[in-house]
Amino acid sequence: SPSEYIAAILELSALVVKRQRQIFLYPDVLYYLTPDGRRFRRACDLVHNFTDAIIQERRCSLLTEGSHDFLKAKAKAKTLDFIDVLLLAKDEDGKELSHEDIRAEADTFMFGGHDTTASGLSWVLYNLAKHPEYQERCRQEVQELLRDREPKEIEWSPSEYIAAILELSALVVKRQRQIFLHPDLLYYLTPDGRRFRRACDLVHNFTDAIIQERRCSLLTEGSHDFLKAKAKAKTLDFIDVLLLAKDEDGKELSHEDIRAEADTFMFGGHDTTASGLSWVLYNLAKHPEYQERCRQEVQELLRDREPKEIEW
Incomplete structure (x- = not known):
């Protein structure tokens, strides 16, 4: 089920971080003999089986409907997702991506892209709202880049x-x-x-x-x-x-x-503050009793005064 998949993703993330601190467990032959290694293999199998089932289902639909009708139906329903794009993609030789290639890309997307875009956009939007002068400069730069045309193909200046x-x-x-x-x-x-x-x-x-x-x-x-x-x-x-x-x-x-x-x-420092704050706010919302204790601690610390100088 999707919830088991998410739980397996979180477990794999925790196990990878833990393993990085245990240099003697870097060789797979040793790691897979440990309890953590066996948990890692089980979680990997669950993630791969879940992804395999989705890829197989989408590939069958693509073969049955044909790429044109498949893409048209997805676009109409606005349900074209990452796996659909990979199924329709071709490499530099014009060949379709293999089942293993698609699964590897999906796994990379789930691990590597976790929260980074959302956190980055939140930070950017907050700062643009806080500093209207920079927001105006960004707007001017976008206008200059687009030059009154549709943003279909834009020449970027790579940094x-x-x-x-x-x-x-x-x-x-x-x-x-x-x-x-x-x-x-x-x-x-x-x-x-x-x-x-x-x-x-x-x-x-x-x-x-x-x-x-x-x-x-x-x-x-x-x-x-x-x-x-x-x-x-x-x-x-x-x-x-x-x-x-x-x-x-x-x-x-x-x-x-x-x-x-x-x-x-x-x-x-890349994304750590945003991810940390997201985690804290999520847990405070999930556990109102701890949220109340935090609120009481803040009230006790401020003592009905402005937070200009606080005794820690």
Whole structure:
């Protein structure tokens, strides 16, 4: 049933995260001998059987009706989904995707795409509503891009930085599954290792240029005027905060420290706050008794006053 499928997806996600922390269980031959490994296999079988049944059902409909009528019926009912698109797709040689290819794509969609689009759009819409001036700039950019025409085919200006971030993320995940490539000495000899180095260089060069530009502005204007101008324009960002920060000895952060923090923010902080808040709000809505306890704690903390200064 669909509920069993969702439960299996959640169980697999938890088991994958748990296994990543147990390096001695990376080899499948060892992992599948453990209780977690057996649970993983059972959950995998359930997910695959569920997906297989849907693919088989849709493929039969496609063969019976023909691609034209199948697509027409789906479009009319507005029920064309991801699996339908994959069934109709063809590779670079004009061949249809195999059953295994479609199943693999569906699994990737369920795991890799979980909540990322929704969380990202929520964050963007919130910030556009909060800052009308940026909303107007975005609108102007869209209008300029479309040039009074239908958005059927648009020429995008690809961002090398974003492309490098995405490539690095994919390479890191892939490398985690290849335990023999964990040593840098071996990894950098492989094609993936060389791609990783190139992407790293691009990301570092991009961040270095921004840090250098902001540091020059800070030295020219002075910290007081720099901060005042940023606050007035509401453009104080993460790198500006790091440039103004000092360590426990009162020293400014070095160029390398700032770059490392910026890289961590881009990789480690991706979607975590949005996902965490979504999880908290969901559980508070599901358990009213805990929601009430949280409300009482907040009321006790604020004591009928404005939350400008709170004693923790």
